[in-house]
Amino acid sequence: MPTLEDVARKAGVSTATVSKVLSNTPYFTASTRDKVMRAVEETGYMPHLAARALAAGRTCIVGVVFPWVYDGIFTDPHILHILEGIEPECSQHGYNILLITPRLTTSGVDEHYLQLIRSGYIDGIIALDNVPFASVLEPIHKKGIPVVNIGYHVTSYMVRSDDYTGGYQLMQHLVALGHGEIGIIDVQPDLNYSAEERMKGVYAAAEASGMSVESLPTARGDFSVTSGEACAADLLARHPNLTALICLNDRMALGAIQQARRMGRQVPQQLSVVGFDDIPLAAASDPTLTTIRSDAPRMGREATRMLFSVLNGQTPDSVLCPVQLIVRQSTTAVKGGCLT
Amino acid sequence: MPTLEDVARKAGVSTATVSKVLSNTPYFTASTRDKVMRAVEETGYMPHLAARALAAGRTCIVGVVFPWVYDGIFTDPHILHILEGIEPECSQHGYNILLITPRLTTSGVDEHYLQLIRSGYIDGIIALDNVPFASVLEPIHKKGIPVVNIGYHVTSYMVRSDDYTGGYQLMQHLVALGHGEIGIIDVQPDLNYSAEERMKGVYAAAEASGMSVESLPTARGDFSVTSGEACAADLLARHPNLTALICLNDRMALGAIQQARRMGRQVPQQLSVVGFDDIPLAAASDPTLTTIRSDAPRMGREATRMLFSVLNGQTPDSVLCPVQLIVRQSTTAVKGGCLT
DNA sequence: TAAGAGTAGTTAAGCGCTTAACTACTACGA
DNA sequence: TCGTAGTAGTTAAGCGCTTAACTACTCTTA
Numbered sequence: 001m002p003t004l005e006d007v008a009r010k011a012g013v014s015t016a017t018v019s020k021v022l023s024n025t026p027y028f029t030a031s032t033r034d035k036v037m038r039a040v041e042e043t044g045y046m047p048h049l050a051a052r053a054l055a056a057g058r059t060c061i062v063g064v065v066f067p068w069v070y071d072g073i074f075t076d077p078h079i080l081h082i083l084e085g086i087e088p089e090c091s092q093h094g095y096n097i098l099l100i101t102p103r104l105t106t107s108g109v110d111e112h113y114l115q116l117i118r119s120g121y122i123d124g125i126i127a128l129d130n131v132p133f134a135s136v137l138e139p140i141h142k143k144g145i146p147v148v149n150i151g152y153h154v155t156s157y158m159v160r161s162d163d164y165t166g167g168y169q170l171m172q173h174l175v176a177l178g179h180g181e182i183g184i185i186d187v188q189p190d191l192n193y194s195a196e197e198r199m200k201g202v203y204a205a206a207e208a209s210g211m212s213v214e215s216l217p218t219a220r221g222d223f224s225v226t227s228g229e230a231c232a233a234d235l236l237a238r239h240p241n242l243t244a245l246i247c248l249n250d251r252m253a254l255g256a257i258q259q260a261r262r263m264g265r266q267v268p269q270q271l272s273v274v275g276f277d278d279i280p281l282a283a284a285s286d287p288t289l290t291t292i293r294s295d296a297p298r299m300g301r302e303a304t305r306m307l308f309s310v311l312n313g314q315t316p317d318s319v320l321c322p323v324q325l326i327v328r329q330s331t332t333a334v335k336g337g338c339l340t
Numbered sequence: 341m342p343t344l345e346d347v348a349r350k351a352g353v354s355t356a357t358v359s360k361v362l363s364n365t366p367y368f369t370a371s372t373r374d375k376v377m378r379a380v381e382e383t384g385y386m387p388h389l390a391a392r393a394l395a396a397g398r399t400c401i402v403g404v405v406f407p408w409v410y411d412g413i414f415t416d417p418h419i420l421h422i423l424e425g426i427e428p429e430c431s432q433h434g435y436n437i438l439l440i441t442p443r444l445t446t447s448g449v450d451e452h453y454l455q456l457i458r459s460g461y462i463d464g465i466i467a468l469d470n471v472p473f474a475s476v477l478e479p480i481h482k483k484g485i486p487v488v489n490i491g492y493h494v495t496s497y498m499v500r501s502d503d504y505t506g507g508y509q510l511m512q513h514l515v516a517l518g519h520g521e522i523g524i525i526d527v528q529p530d531l532n533y534s535a536e537e538r539m540k541g542v543y544a545a546a547e548a549s550g551m552s553v554e555s556l557p558t559a560r561g562d563f564s565v566t567s568g569e570a571c572a573a574d575l576l577a578r579h580p581n582l583t584a585l586i587c588l589n590d591r592m593a594l595g596a597i598q599q600a601r602r603m604g605r606q607v608p609q610q611l612s613v614v615g616f617d618d619i620p621l622a623a624a625s626d627p628t629l630t631t632i633r634s635d636a637p638r639m640g641r642e643a644t645r646m647l648f649s650v651l652n653g654q655t656p657d658s659v660l661c662p663v664q665l666i667v668r669q670s671t672t673a674v675k676g677g678c679l680t
Numbered sequence: 681t682a683a684g685a686g687t688a689g690t691t692a693a694g695c696g697c698t699t700a701a702c703t704a705c706t707a708c709g710a
Numbered sequence: 711t712c713g714t715a716g717t718a719g720t721t722a723a724g725c726g727c728t729t730a731a732c733t734a735c736t737c738t739t740a
Binding site: 047048049053054059061074075077087091096097098100101119121225226258280281283284285297 | 390
């Protein structure tokens, strides 16, 4: 591979001149620039990124930290959609993406992650840090790397989805349809901040319409389809008079619908079901699913833009991404219910 | 950040000694090792990866190249599952993953990708190169970086899923159930080698059982759920006597099932449907889906192991990952059909 | 007892690039 | 005529690490 020196020799200038011309430093004649560019062409020169990183102190690498909490990291399409927003922004700025998946347990993060963070390999970080019991941010802060968090852990720069409002809207929607006996398919507390926020929204809307939060029948799943089935089986057996089910994500909602059918309940005629996320299948299932759309690519995009603006010395504001209630076929007015 | 020199000074040895002790070079007394390790502890030293990369000529970065062909890259859970297999292997070897998503068009790859490949930043590459009309491998070969391809583009080291056998098994399964009128939901040719292989398998099994391949009713989708619906609508309208549908992936199969229902066909009583991939929803849909399971994490794992063995100077054999027919509820014997 | 083999560490070159500090030349106003 | 400002390029230090080549000491063994 040709180096700067080869180019410089060929162009008849110093390596400093080549380096500066390539980084668009002013004060060079057109003819010098020409000579350099021609030599670059002829030699097929490409800068050696490790050398550049060492000399300049910048690596042009952003780390994308997706902690490996529950096994779902590599199962959840949500992750991929966030990446979809991150990638073009990075590419556009000439930055590369290092995918970092630390093992996150109650006792902290793994050693490999620590090394990587402290190795000077990474210019900036986008983290997906959203589990209450642990955080990947601490070593990053310690090392002083600029970081944007997509999630609820508090740090200087954050992007969040408006989960609270999403939860609120779901409950509000069901109440407006006349539902009074509403079951909840939740997840275990302390698993996920977003889920907690969604529940806060659900409860707030319940209270706003005069319902008692404590009396809402609840089952706990783990975001998976099968757990949705199990929870629905449990809830419908214990509370046969339920007319609606709020599920904290779409996959559990789809499972719940299957299970309800097996138990002889027609959806939505006898049971309304709502989900959260608006995964692609929500629009294609039978019945199509009423849900909350959170714009994952946009969150990735916003986070990346924030990161680059931090890297440029600015101090951007944190972002709250709006959500949207998508009403489809899985919800309907309660039979004989009184619509307000 | 402390450097090797700080550690060396504190330990009272030369930087070479520290470097060698840390890389487990023989011929050092226990006491020297101790002094060094203690100094490392006290200073909190971490090697600077860019400096190490420059000096040693290795970056400890493997590139994972997922070309951005159709927009599906960030939508397809398959990708994530391949990563699931790659990540632990890399992590175990102390390597990091650089996620590379070149824009791949008929006119080649984008400039940023070219730069990255030629920049000396990457020790080895795992590519997912599977579109007939273009390839990301050429610049990699030119630069001489060790590469393993997950897909059908020919290169020294390859990992493939046995798509041919998968297709064969699907057709064989339906034939064994007595189906004779079978529709195909295909994708456009030249989009994906795997799809082509699957079709070859389907056709081979058809011929083996004496069917005429040309007469198989076929519609072309694009792997999406909605395209599955559209294709099913088309096929069932044009060929009302179909008793079974082979879909080249699960998402199209799920769409086809929905559409068949809407058109008054019960699945599987009046129409058997099979998919390909075994995505999580295949086991949770209603009816559950008969499909072919291809082990994506395993493919990632095998590819990564091959890469490291290449990096160690070995020449591993290419791998063909077996597939498995998963029979579920969406297929049944044809009514009044004669089972062999 | 001297040559070779093994052990334990040091010296210093250099990986390829960036950039502060410097030289040198031209132009121009006071 | 001198001083200053602007323009155009060079010199050389150094980023933090690895490693070939070297020194120096201690055993063996013929």
